Amino acid sequence: MKYNLTPQKRPDYCICSALQAILRSHDINFSQKEIADKLTSSERGFLVHDDVIKNFLRSNKFEY
Secondary structure, rough: OOOOOOOOOOOOHHHHHHHHHHHHOOOOOOOHHHHOOOEEEEOOOEEEOOOHHHHHHHOOOOOO
């Protein structure tokens, strides 16, 4: 499957941009900022292996 990535709105929004493209391909629309607000921030961006991202994805009908 191909995803239509939107450029990162901030340097630390890599995962936000990727998630936005995946979600958008399933007609789920969030801004990168909205996604960032739902994730756990870290020094270099956002955590991708914690319960917060797992719950965010599950709440949008994705398995983590």
